Amino acid sequence: MNMILFYIIIWAIFLFVLLPMILFMLYLFSDLYNKFYLNLVGRGNKWYQNLFLIPLLLFSWRNRRYLKKNSKYGENKKHIAIVLANNYFPENISSFGLDSVIRLVKYLKKKEKTYRIYNKVNSNKLKKVISNKNVTSLFLFGHGVRHGIKVGRNKIVYYCEFYNHPKKDLIAQFHCNHFGGKSLSEYGEKPIFSLVTDKMQRLPGIEKQIKELIKKNLIK
Numbered sequence: 001m002n003m004i005l006f007y008i009i010i011w012a013i014f015l016f017v018l019l020p021m022i023l024f025m026l027y028l029f030s031d032l033y034n035k036f037y038l039n040l041v042g043r044g045n046k047w048y049q050n051l052f053l054i055p056l057l058l059f060s061w062r063n064r065r066y067l068k069k070n071s072k073y074g075e076n077k078k079h080i081a082i083v084l085a086n087n088y089f090p091e092n093i094s095s096f097g098l099d100s101v102i103r104l105v106k107y108l109k110k111k112e113k114t115y116r117i118y119n120k121v122n123s124n125k126l127k128k129v130i131s132n133k134n135v136t137s138l139f140l141f142g143h144g145v146r147h148g149i150k151v152g153r154n155k156i157v158y159y160c161e162f163y164n165h166p167k168k169d170l171i172a173q174f175h176c177n178h179f180g181g182k183s184l185s186e187y188g189e190k191p192i193f194s195l196v197t198d199k200m201q202r203l204p205g206i207e208k209q210i211k212e213l214i215k216k217n218l219i220k
Contacts, residue, residue: 063098067117070105074114080219081135085121085142085151085175100174100206101141107214123151130165130184137170137219140184144173146198147181159184167191169220174209176200193218 072079082101101117108115118129121142126149129135143150148158159182167189177183177197185194195209213219 060098063102066102067098067105067119070109070117071119072116073105073109074112076114077134078114078136079134080108080113080115080137080139081129081132082115082117082139083121083126083129083141084117084119085126085140085144085149100203100210103207104139104210107219111219113219121151123155123157126151126157127161130162133166135166136168137172138168138184139172140174142175144175144177145179145181146173146177146183146196147179149173149175159187163187165189170194170213170218171196172209172213173197174201174206192220 082104084101105115105117118125121129130138140149144156147160148156150156162184165184165188168185168191170193171183171185171191172195173183176199178200180198183194183196185191185196195213197205
């Protein structure tokens with residue numbers, strides 16, 4: 001009887017004291033770990049680099065829940081499109097951070113701008129979004145190069161496929177833009193403003209670009 005009571009006490013301590021403490025610490029240090037991964041470890045093809053993504057999947061639950069809850073705002077047909085491409089492990093979007101997406105979403109809601117998040121975008125869905133006349137501005141998050149964005153483990157959709165896409169107010173390629181070639185904004189009707197770098201990108205750089213867009217009031 002004493003042993004049974006002892007095990008009950010141990011399990012009670014674990015469930016009601018230790019486990020909540022562990023979960024709270026994970027919650028507290030999730031953002032810190034994300035910055036550590038992006039700035040010190042970096043993403044790559046080495047097996048040990050991808051191992052660092054496993055905790056990120058656990059840490060990102062808050063951000064994922066927020067984006068799922070706020071996947072769209074407003075009822076107008078015309079809207080700003082936020083594209084989250086290639087959203088699977090180990091290419092998970094956590095590898096470049098959801099914080100930047102959330103910052104953008106919060107700003108759009110604050111300014112009461114109609115938007116929609118397109119999650120886990122494949123080739124066909126991406127083509128529909130870019131070709132949609134009701135998409136006024138386009139934010140592309142994922143992995144890619146200047147001339148295209150990755151939508152599958154071995155597939156890249158190249159922007160030259162959209163040589164006559166409808167005009168956008170703004171096009172921002174928040175993915176790596178190295179290896180040269182033309183960006184999406186260089187096809188079709190020229191947007192009012194485009195944001196495309198000529199290099200590989202990391203979370204701090206993307207966050208800085210979004211802050212700059214907000215500061216200059218360039219998101220219409």
